[in-house]
Amino acid sequence: MKFLKNPAISFSALMILGIVLDFGFNAYIQLTVLFVLVNCMMAMSLNLVNGYTGQFSLGHAGFMAIGAYFSAYASLNFPVLPGVLSILSFTIYAFIGGGLAALFGYIVGLPSLRLKGDYLAIVTLGFGEIIRVALQNLNFLGGARGISGIPSLPEIRLGGFVLDRFFVSYSFAIFWCLLCFFVIWRLMKSSHGRSFLSVREDEIAAEAMGINTTKTKVRAFVLSSFFAGVAGAMFAHFTNYISPSSFTFLMSVNAIIMVVLGGMGSMSGSVCAALFITILPEALRSLKDFTGVDLRMVIYSLSLILVMLLRPQGMFGEEEITDLWRRYVKRSS
Amino acid sequence: MSNALLEVKNLTMQFGGLKAVDGLSFKVNKGELAGLIGPNGAGKTTVFNMLTGVYLPTMGSVHLEGLVLNGKKPFQISHLGLTRTFQNIRLFKGLSVIENVLIAGHQHVTYGLFNSFFLGPKFRAEENELFNSARELLKLFDLETKENEKAGSLPYGEQRKLEIVRALMTKPKVILLDEPAAGMNHSETHSLMDLIARIRTEFNLTVLLIEHDMKLVMGICENIIVLDHGCKIEEGNPGKIQNSKKVIEAYLGVDEDAAENGRAH
Numbered sequence: 001m002k003f004l005k006n007p008a009i010s011f012s013a014l015m016i017l018g019i020v021l022d023f024g025f026n027a028y029i030q031l032t033v034l035f036v037l038v039n040c041m042m043a044m045s046l047n048l049v050n051g052y053t054g055q056f057s058l059g060h061a062g063f064m065a066i067g068a069y070f071s072a073y074a075s076l077n078f079p080v081l082p083g084v085l086s087i088l089s090f091t092i093y094a095f096i097g098g099g100l101a102a103l104f105g106y107i108v109g110l111p112s113l114r115l116k117g118d119y120l121a122i123v124t125l126g127f128g129e130i131i132r133v134a135l136q137n138l139n140f141l142g143g144a145r146g147i148s149g150i151p152s153l154p155e156i157r158l159g160g161f162v163l164d165r166f167f168v169s170y171s172f173a174i175f176w177c178l179l180c181f182f183v184i185w186r187l188m189k190s191s192h193g194r195s196f197l198s199v200r201e202d203e204i205a206a207e208a209m210g211i212n213t214t215k216t217k218v219r220a221f222v223l224s225s226f227f228a229g230v231a232g233a234m235f236a237h238f239t240n241y242i243s244p245s246s247f248t249f250l251m252s253v254n255a256i257i258m259v260v261l262g263g264m265g266s267m268s269g270s271v272c273a274a275l276f277i278t279i280l281p282e283a284l285r286s287l288k289d290f291t292g293v294d295l296r297m298v299i300y301s302l303s304l305i306l307v308m309l310l311r312p313q314g315m316f317g318e319e320e321i322t323d324l325w326r327r328y329v330k331r332s333s
Numbered sequence: 334m335s336n337a338l339l340e341v342k343n344l345t346m347q348f349g350g351l352k353a354v355d356g357l358s359f360k361v362n363k364g365e366l367a368g369l370i371g372p373n374g375a376g377k378t379t380v381f382n383m384l385t386g387v388y389l390p391t392m393g394s395v396h397l398e399g400l401v402l403n404g405k406k407p408f409q410i411s412h413l414g415l416t417r418t419f420q421n422i423r424l425f426k427g428l429s430v431i432e433n434v435l436i437a438g439h440q441h442v443t444y445g446l447f448n449s450f451f452l453g454p455k456f457r458a459e460e461n462e463l464f465n466s467a468r469e470l471l472k473l474f475d476l477e478t479k480e481n482e483k484a485g486s487l488p489y490g491e492q493r494k495l496e497i498v499r500a501l502m503t504k505p506k507v508i509l510l511d512e513p514a515a516g517m518n519h520s521e522t523h524s525l526m527d528l529i530a531r532i533r534t535e536f537n538l539t540v541l542l543i544e545h546d547m548k549l550v551m552g553i554c555e556n557i558i559v560l561d562h563g564c565k566i567e568e569g570n571p572g573k574i575q576n577s578k579k580v581i582e583a584y585l586g587v588d589e590d591a592a593e594n595g596r597a598h
Contacts, residue, residue, distance in 0.1 A: 183450055190449030190456065191435065191442040191463065194428075198436045201425035208385055208419075210411035210440035210503050219446070318427070 011178070018170045030166045034238045036278045037173035038231050041180050043258035043270035045227035048184055050256065051264035052193070053220040054200025055113065056121040059128030060228050061251035066104055066131065067097035067229025068236040068247070069141055072150045075237070086154050087168065094176065094233035101229025102222045104131075109221035113214060116203075128252055135244040146243025150236050173234055180227045185267060187223075196220055200265075261307055263314030268321035273314075337396075338363040338539050339384075339415070339507050344393035346379050346563075353379045355563040356393070361507070361556070366533055366540045368554035370547075370574075372584055375560040377543045378420055381509050385417050386410045397507065412440055414506035418496040418513060420543070426485030430476060430495060433484050434467040437502035470498045473535075474528070490521050497528075501536060510542040514549050522546055526553050551575065559583065 021033055042060060049057045074093040081089045112123040136144045153172055156163040163171075187193045195216050198206040203213050236242050258277050262269025280303065284296040307315065316324070337360035346354040354376040361367045369377050382388045384395055386407040395402040402410055416437075425433050442463070448456045471477045474494045479487065484495060493513060500508055513529070514522045526549050533540050544550045550557060551571040559567040559574060561583040567574060574580055 186450045186452070187446070191439045191444075191460070192446055192449055194432055194436050195439050197428055197432070198425050198439075201427055202423050204387070204407075205419065205423040205425065206436070207407035208387075208411060208417055208423075209437040209499060210408050210416075211436065212406075212408045 014174055015171070018167055018174070021170065022164065022167045027166070030170075031238065032279065032282050034166075034169055034173055034234075036275055037170075037177050038235045038238065039254075039258060039274040039278050040177050040271050041173075041227055041231040041234070042255045043262065043274045044177075044180050044184060044267060045224045045231065046255045047259045047262075047265065047267065047270045048196070048224045049220050050259050051266070051270075052188060052200065053196045053217055054264075055217055055220070056117060057124040057221070057224075058121045058249075058252050058256070059108070059124035059126075059131075060224075060255045061247040061249065062124075062128035062131035063101040063105060063225035063228035064232035064235065064251065065135060065242075065244070065247035066101040066232065067094070068232030068242050069135060069147070070097035070100050070229075071233030072147045072236040072242055073141060075151050076147070076149070080151070083154070084156050084158075087156070087172070090153055090172065090233075090237060091175075094230050097233040098226040098229035101232070102226035105222045105225030106218065109218045109225075113217040113221060125249065125252070128247075128249060132244045132247055135247075142243070144244060146241060146246070147236075148241045150240045150242065152240060153237055169238055173238075176227075176230050176234060180230070181267060181271075183223070183227075188267075192219075197265075257304065261304065261314055263316035263318060265318040266314065266316035266320055268319075269314055269316035272316070336362050338365075338398060339541065340396040341380075341384070342394050342396070344380065344383060344395065345391045346376070346383055346388060347391040353563050354383070354390075354560075357560070357563070357565050358393075359558050359565065359568060361539055361541055363539055364533070364537070366529070366553055366555050367542070368550045368557040369541060369543045369560065370545070370550055370557060371560035374562075375583075376563040377560055378511060379563075380560070381417060381511055381543065384410075384509060385415060408440075411503055411505075414504070415509070416500045416503045416505040416507070417509040418493075418500050418511055420511040420515065422489075422492050422496055424484040424492055424495060424499070426483070428484060429481050430471065430484055430487070431464070431467055431480040433495060433499050434470060434502045435463055437499045438463045438467060440503060467502060470501055473532075474498050490517055493517065493525075494528075497532070501532065505538065507539045507541065510540065510544075512543055512545065514544055514546045522549055525549070529553060 021030055042064065046057065046060050049055050071090070071093040074096070075090065080086050108124070108127050112120060115123060135141055141147065152165050153168045155165050156168055188196070195206070195211045198209070198211055199213050199216050206213050254277065258273040259270060261277065262271070262273030281296055281300050284299055287296065287299070288294050339361040342358050344354055344357040345352065357380065369380065371377055379388065383390045384402070386402065386405050386409070390403060397413055397415055400413065402413070402415070425436065442459055444453070444455045444459050468477060468480065471480055474497070476491060476495060476498065479491070484492065487495060497510070497513065510529070514525055517525060529540060529542070530553055532538060542554070554571060557569065557571060557574045558565055559580050566579045566583055567577045
């Protein structure tokens with residue numbers, strides 16, 4: 001297990017997985033994998049606010065929409081570099097989309113993060129809906145029809161060697177997911193990260209110990225909305241079509257389900273839950289051939305209820321996969 | 334200019350129609366160990382909450398080294414060197430013992446967010462320093478073997494101690510202890526008394542404490558302020574307080590027989 005600590009090895013493992021997916025599987029499965037990565041990022045970023053900082057945000061889809069719409073609009077209307085370099089444009093647009101989402105996160109967070117618990121949830125829920133309704137009425141963004149024909153990431157030709165669209169998209173998503181993971185993971189090992197935790201544990205005590213709780217919460221919120229925006233940009237380029245109805249309240253709830261199911265305050269949990277939540281409904285589709293009735297959502301929701309009953313703290317609780325491994329090694333030695 | 338480090342002038346707190354604290358003035362000199370006592374509901378914790386910025390006083394002012402603290406947020410007051418412990422322990426229960434202490438050291442951290450992503454030399458140096466001073470403090474309180482345990486799982490007495498450690502980690506000038514000996518047995522209280530006296534000299538601290546345990550208060554405090562119904566009724570050294578008629582009346586009530594006899598004669 002120690003080899004997993006080597007980033008080069010886990011990175012190549014992810015790349016090999018990409019190649020296997022590229023050659024061995026159909027487009028439907030490939031798209032599902034890309035959605036897993038988008039959801040991973042949504043879950044990891046929301047975990048920063050809901051899990052680590054203990055603030056209940058219900059508007060994550062709103063930030064995702066901002067990133068998605070910016071990147072979609074920019075790639076259709078602004079110049080995109082030719083050939084291989086177009087990857088760079090997509091990266092920059094995703095980055096700016098994330099930045100724009102972060103800016104909105106700051107504007108929304110500054111006044112509303114003084115609220116606690118349910119009140120904050122309602123404000124962020126309202127914000128998410130405002131974004132959606134605003135997008136519905138902005139004609140230059142397609143109104144309720146949304147934006148279609150969003151360019152996918154290009155295929156790359158290096159001499160006779162071709163990296164196809166899926167592999168490029170996959171690498172693009174892996175790049176952002178790893179960046180998101182790395183940033184949050186490093187952050188939580190620093191003093192700034194500990195101040196996030198202190199806000200979750202006891203706000204009054206945190207203030208008394210010299211933590212500027214409002215600033216801390218806004219920071220978490222801004223960082224989280226940045227990555228939600230980037231996730232939105234990825235989503236836009238992977239599906240080629242976005243509309244306001246892609247970013248409903250349900251999308252935010254989905255992200256929350258992932259965070260809670262994985263364990264509030266566990267990165268491994270967020271990643272595993274994103275895998276579980278994205279793949280399970282798709283995997284259950286073929287079930288209809290046997291049963292004749294569509295039991296997909298029934299099983300999906302039952303399994304959620306079961307997990308929450310058996311492990312109310314989520315799959316991982318507050319621990320990481322490395323903690324579990326360490327305990328396993330200790331027990332077996 | 335007096336050498337008062339903490340000065341409270343005409344402090345008043347009104348909750349609706351209730352005056353929890355009424356026109357309270359006192360001074361705590363540098364290096365002094367002062368006690369704030371009074372019967373239940375006298376307004377002692379309210380005073381602490383005003384000093385640390387949790388409540389905004391209705392009237393009056395708080396000065397730390399001549400600086401007015403009114404209107405400052407709790408974290409700003411903590412940065413200025415006034416810190417506290419809580420009556421009903423408020424540790425970060427889900428975090429480990431050392432994390433609790435490290436968080437209090439966050440205000441002295443100067444590296445930014447980006448430094449923590451890239452493990453810069455500044456990040457490493459400051460984190461090292463933070464861990465070292467946290468461990469040193471824990472050792473002083475015999476908690477060093479428990480640094481990885483969850484704060485919430487510590488026994489009660491150690492949780493109280495950990496609160497003091499955490500407060501010390503902010504490198505305060507003044508520390509306010511809200512009933513540090515509550516729920517402790519006789520011998521624990523005794524060792525706590527020694528500890529408070531020791532940290533005062535070792536860290537060059539000024540201490541103001543609220544306590545119901547009179548043995549502790551009378552044993553270590555040099556100056557005692559007695560509150561009753563939000564007003565200061567007496568102030569002075571332990572000897573003076575013990576013999577004060579007003580204080581005895583506040584705690585035990587007026588001897589009605591004696592009072593009647595007094596009137597009759």
